Amino acid sequence: MNRGGYNRSRMNTSSLPRVWVDIDLQILRDNYHHMVETVAPARVMAVLKAEAYGLGCLPIARALASAGVARFGVAEPNEACRLLELGLPVQILGAVLPDELPDLIRQGVVLPxxxxxxxxxxxxxxxxxxxxARGHFKIDTGMGRLGIPLGEAPALIRSIRRLPGLACEGIYTHFPMAYRGGDDxxxxxxxxxxxxxxxxxxDGIVFEYRHAANSDAINNFPQTARPPFNWVRSGINLHGSFDTEGRRRLQLRSILTLKTRLVARRTLPEGSTIGYGATYRLPRAMPVGTISAGYADGLPLAxxxxxYVLIGGRTCPVIGRLSMDYTTVSxxxxxxxxxxxxxxxxxxxxPQAISVESWAQLKGTHPYEIICSFGNRVKRCYTNA
Ligand SMILES: Cc1ncc(COP(=O)(O)O)c(C=O)c1O
Structure with a gap:
């Protein structure tokens, strides 16, 4: 049956997983190109930490490389090493430990x-x-997490630069609240x-790579992509998501669609209770569906x-409390x-599309946590590779 555009073309095939996220690599490349044009002549480093925010580091990296990305940023050594096979510079933006150095230096990872x-x-x-070894000075200008405190930087940089075996090719900082445009x-x-x-x-000390902007800064502090800065670092914007606060200077589209399948459809009588805690009671007899995804898959309990979810493009409100594996909808x-x-x-x-930001707002969190929360059971499916 195909009523009112209700499309069952992908249904009832045994190859379908129960829960999957479609990741559109063409939209990813479009987002990247748009960002490149917006920040030019500054260049864009793709930040792919935490498995590209949970979406799958290598497929995302390959798609970005084919779109022209020239440099990757990650949080830690394992992530860095996995990306080396692409043959592009990979830079650790976080911290390194002494026992990690032999491998990282041997493999040519750019170090903080x-x-x-x-x-x-x-x-x-x-x-x-x-x-x-190649390194970038990480300067703590207010993040308070890692790096050389700004006040100590002039003297320390001058002395570290003289160390043998070290090419100090860059300098950077990180912004904790660049979503507040114009903020002091x-x-x-x-x-x-x-x-x-x-x-x-x-004093003649010039760094080839000078970077500060994350996605928030690209949108709210355009001057962070102008001299003396010549690179920006972006993660969440490449996925087409924005911080819930702040301006959206870039026009981006979300690359992901989280899907599952209906596993049961029943008509229940008025007064039936739904789910743990019996938090919903049917006001009338109605058709109730159970879908095969729950909070273990990253659906917020909130x-x-x-x-609501969409079936055939129509909204189906969540009724009752989500459980680990299943969610009940009208x-x-x-x-x-x-x-x-x-x-x-x-x-x-x-108009009914459900945005990452709307989930973040419902959950009282930010879009990063939503994207990073898709469970292990959620198959990552890449389209338009
Ligand atoms: C040092 C550093 N730079 C850049 C980014 C990219 O941030 P965003 O995903 O907001 O663009 C991050 C991620 O938090 C980071 O830790």
Missing amino acids: LTDATVAQAISREAQRQHTT FTQRQLDGLTRLILELEQ LSNRG LEQIPEAVPGDEVVCLGGAG
Whole structure:
């Protein structure tokens, strides 16, 4: 049956997983190209930490490389090493530990210079390997997490630069609240790093890579993509999502659609209770569907009695509390739905589309946590590779 555009073309095939996320690599490439045009002549480093925010590091990296990405940023060594097969520079943006250095230096990973002790250890190991390690100074201008405090940076940078076996090719910082456009906090960070870069340049110390902007800054502080900065680092925007606060300067589309299948359809009598805690009682007899995805798959518990899914493009409100593997929905809008039908939990087209940001708002979190929360059971399916 195909009523009102209700499409069952993908249904009832045994190859379908129960829960999957369709990741559109063409949209990913489009998002990247749009960003490149917007920030030019600055260049874009793709930040692919935590498995590209849970979407799958290598497929995402390959698609971006085919679109022209020239550099990847990650949080830690394992992520860095997995990306090396693409033959592009990979840079650790977080911290490194002494025992990790031999492998990282041997493989040519670009390292964060976060303090004198780390820099000395890198220098020693590089000399032992008769090689030169590449590093970027990580300057703490207000994130308070890692790096050389801004006040100590002028002296420390001058001394670390003299260490043998170390090529100090970059300098960067990170913004904790660049979603607040015009805010003094980010502006002070930016001014501080700019002053440092210019002061060092006056002494002939020039870094090839100068970067500060994350996605929030690209959207809310366009000056972070202008000189002295010549690179930006973006993760979430490449996926087409934005912080829930702040301006959206870029026009991006979400690359993901989270889907599952209807596994049961029953008509239950008025007064029936639904789910753990019996938090919903049917006000009348109605068709009730059970879909094969729950909080283990990344659906926020906060959707309970508040969110909706789409079946055949029609909205089906979540009724009762989500459980680990299943979620119950009203099928009043689509009584013809049958088990096996495809269900869009997140994404979709048109005015009813469910955005990552709307889930983040319902859950009281940010879009990063939503994207990073898809469970292991959720198959990552790549389209338009
Ligand atoms: C140091 C650093 N730079 C850039 C990014 C990319 O951030 P976003 O995904 O907001 O673009 C991150 C991620 O949190 C980061 O830790």
